[in-house]
Amino acid sequence: MSNTASKSGNKARTIDIVYAGLRKRKAAERRFQLYGKLAIGLGLLFLSLLFGSIVANGYTAFVQTYMQIEVYIDPDRIDPEGKREVKELSRADYGGLVKATLRDMFPEVQSRREKRQLYRLVSTGASYQIREQVLQNPDLIGQKISLWVPADDEIDMLMKGHIDRKSAEEDRRVKDNQIAWVDRLLSEGRIEKRFNTIFFTAGDSRDPELAGIWGAASGSFFTLIVTLLLSFPIGVAAAVYLEEFAPRNKFTDLIEVNINNLAAVPSIVFGLLGLAVFINFFGMPRSAPIVGGLVLTLMTLPTIIIASRAALKSVPPSIREAALGIGASPMQTVIYHVLPLAMPGMLTGTIIGMAQALGESAPLLMIGMVAFIVDIPQGAFDPSTVLPVQIYLWADSPERAFVERTSAAIMVLLGFLITMNALAVMLRKRFERRW
Amino acid sequence: METIDESEVSEINDAGVTDPVKVGHTAMVDRDNRTTIGEILVDNPRMSCRDVNVYYGDNHAIHDVSLDIGRNEVIAMIGPSGCGKSTFLRCLNRMNDTIDICKVTGTITLDDEDINSKKIDVVPLRAQVSMVFQKPNPFPKSIYENVAFGPRIHGLANNKTELDEIVVTSLKKAGLWDEVKDRMDQPGTGLSGGQQQRLCIARTIAVGPEVILMDEPCSALDPIATAKIEDLIDELRQQYTICIVTHSMQQAARVSQRTAYFHLGDLIEVGDTNTIFTNPRHKLTEDYITGRFG
Ligand SMILES: Nc1ncnc2c1ncn2[C@@H]1O[C@H](COP(=O)(O)OP(=O)(O)OP(=O)(O)O)[C@@H](O)[C@H]1O
Ligand SMILES: [Mg+2]
Numbered sequence: 001m002s003n004t005a006s007k008s009g010n011k012a013r014t015i016d017i018v019y020a021g022l023r024k025r026k027a028a029e030r031r032f033q034l035y036g037k038l039a040i041g042l043g044l045l046f047l048s049l050l051f052g053s054i055v056a057n058g059y060t061a062f063v064q065t066y067m068q069i070e071v072y073i074d075p076d077r078i079d080p081e082g083k084r085e086v087k088e089l090s091r092a093d094y095g096g097l098v099k100a101t102l103r104d105m106f107p108e109v110q111s112r113r114e115k116r117q118l119y120r121l122v123s124t125g126a127s128y129q130i131r132e133q134v135l136q137n138p139d140l141i142g143q144k145i146s147l148w149v150p151a152d153d154e155i156d157m158l159m160k161g162h163i164d165r166k167s168a169e170e171d172r173r174v175k176d177n178q179i180a181w182v183d184r185l186l187s188e189g190r191i192e193k194r195f196n197t198i199f200f201t202a203g204d205s206r207d208p209e210l211a212g213i214w215g216a217a218s219g220s221f222f223t224l225i226v227t228l229l230l231s232f233p234i235g236v237a238a239a240v241y242l243e244e245f246a247p248r249n250k251f252t253d254l255i256e257v258n259i260n261n262l263a264a265v266p267s268i269v270f271g272l273l274g275l276a277v278f279i280n281f282f283g284m285p286r287s288a289p290i291v292g293g294l295v296l297t298l299m300t301l302p303t304i305i306i307a308s309r310a311a312l313k314s315v316p317p318s319i320r321e322a323a324l325g326i327g328a329s330p331m332q333t334v335i336y337h338v339l340p341l342a343m344p345g346m347l348t349g350t351i352i353g354m355a356q357a358l359g360e361s362a363p364l365l366m367i368g369m370v371a372f373i374v375d376i377p378q379g380a381f382d383p384s385t386v387l388p389v390q391i392y393l394w395a396d397s398p399e400r401a402f403v404e405r406t407s408a409a410i411m412v413l414l415g416f417l418i419t420m421n422a423l424a425v426m427l428r429k430r431f432e433r434r435w
Numbered sequence: 436m437e438t439i440d441e442s443e444v445s446e447i448n449d450a451g452v453t454d455p456v457k458v459g460h461t462a463m464v465d466r467d468n469r470t471t472i473g474e475i476l477v478d479n480p481r482m483s484c485r486d487v488n489v490y491y492g493d494n495h496a497i498h499d500v501s502l503d504i505g506r507n508e509v510i511a512m513i514g515p516s517g518c519g520k521s522t523f524l525r526c527l528n529r530m531n532d533t534i535d536i537c538k539v540t541g542t543i544t545l546d547d548e549d550i551n552s553k554k555i556d557v558v559p560l561r562a563q564v565s566m567v568f569q570k571p572n573p574f575p576k577s578i579y580e581n582v583a584f585g586p587r588i589h590g591l592a593n594n595k596t597e598l599d600e601i602v603v604t605s606l607k608k609a610g611l612w613d614e615v616k617d618r619m620d621q622p623g624t625g626l627s628g629g630q631q632q633r634l635c636i637a638r639t640i641a642v643g644p645e646v647i648l649m650d651e652p653c654s655a656l657d658p659i660a661t662a663k664i665e666d667l668i669d670e671l672r673q674q675y676t677i678c679i680v681t682h683s684m685q686q687a688a689r690v691s692q693r694t695a696y697f698h699l700g701d702l703i704e705v706g707d708t709n710t711i712f713t714n715p716r717h718k719l720t721e722d723y724i725t726g727r728f729g
Contacts, residue, residue: 327585
């Protein structure tokens, strides 16, 4: 088009043609922008749907129904011989105390069936709570103490409105008489919803009201520590060697291809490898964060190596030449100049790799980190599970109360992930360098 | 019209036509006529090169160059773009080692020691023959750290006072001290282009080299900064041997005692700077310095 215009040598005509086409060009540009906006809008829509449904499902898990009971610590039940021995005291029948208390509170309940329903108002956690208090302070024996204990998960669900009072009695797990008792306690101010500390401090449990994420969070923590301690130095060392020292030949090309390959291997394969090598061959403990960390190291290494190499590549060669030109050894050049400049990029890659590792569950299923573990792990060798696996376990449980806990656990995990990724972005922004 | 033709010729040559017989001026000079004219030898040379050839893979970038570099002299290397000036300069402290495909043959000696021999370590070699680059490349660290880096890695100072002393003297020699003495802890990258280049020279001086290689040190600078660096080069000659690559013939004429003219990988003519510029003996040299191409 411009050719014909220039051939005719008429300047005005060129302008005319440009103007004629301008509207079309502008329209094309607007259309293109619109597609982009649509794509982003769609992404945001799905994201908000996801977050919305998780939050809507999960926010109630951050509170829990508690019930006030006055327990008489009956010496005849707890310590009939009066020796106050820790061993005896810790084995005593505290559940019986709770039951007696409930019977005292509702003397009209007589039939065995009704009694059993009555006992089900309170969580089994109540007896642990009493035991703990007694062990801490044996002087309580013979006294009456007032306690707020967690209500059973069904009662909790009733209080949170997840159980429909109007539905037929046989359709719901909380019966009419239980509802009546709860209403009475409610009117006496003996039942209320409080912040759910158990959820943040306890390990897993069969009882939803006693189940917490602290065990899984600790497991995740130890697993990630192992992963970080292994994958960061190994990844950086590999990247520095490949980028700064290794000769470029067929062999290093092969290594490069394999590293990229490794990044694409499905994570479950790493789990199988971990099972075969670390557990079956080296005899390392099952379900332990140390093995989880090793497996996740294999998985994270390619991410870290690739990110670190990119970071090293982005350091301009003139910096290396400057150092080499006045007689720095390649090693000194790397340590004093290249590495510090590449470090933010490397850290960003590492954090992203860690975030991936934190969200990973499949390979950990293979090495037994899917077990039901009540105790909070104290180190990398204790059996434990991790947050995503905990989510998987809870999502599999039938109780209604686990549904909200599943969502709450997802919220916690997302919180960690968002924090880590935000940190990575911040780091990149902060140390971004224009040459 | 004629000048346009000639510039086209030189463009074709620079683009790497290896057989120049058919085109323009170079047609008169075939390969046999490319033996070096002039005084390649000097008495008691600091460095001397004999039959140096450089290959980048299959690309034969330097052909049989022999050249002596005297003590306390500034030798300028000129020639059209792509003729191998930088390549030759980088041979002198084995910077070409960093390029995998680059192969250097021939002998290059520094004070009668073969720098390409297996026994020579590049680290001490580059401390003796240091390089200043075309684009100012200060480290993204403080001005002090920039200068202190060399002495520190070579262990030239026993304590902080000695190191400070080296830094200050180097900056003074580079003519930068007065401008930066109050901002030693500010990043070197925050200086102006000319100051950065002088900082790079100070950084080089700080390791106490014997030979300083400069690859177009002024090409990124304005005339005033250039004049400062040229003065500096003249002063530094008292203590150092300086090899400078430049595209500016005026600059070569101003700062150097000897000039070497390269053309397509050959060393065409070497000699006293005055003679080269007033009375070039080779046709190619004459064409180049009279500005007919290049
Ligand atoms: N790293 C490299 N890899 C491959 N070939 C190279 C490399 N550096 C230079 N060459 C080639 O070597 C020849 C000489 O290049 P050199 O950089 O020495 O030229 P020069 O005289 O310094 O040019 P200029 O004045 O433009 O800087 C050119 O043909 C160039 O293509
Ligand atoms: Mg060059």
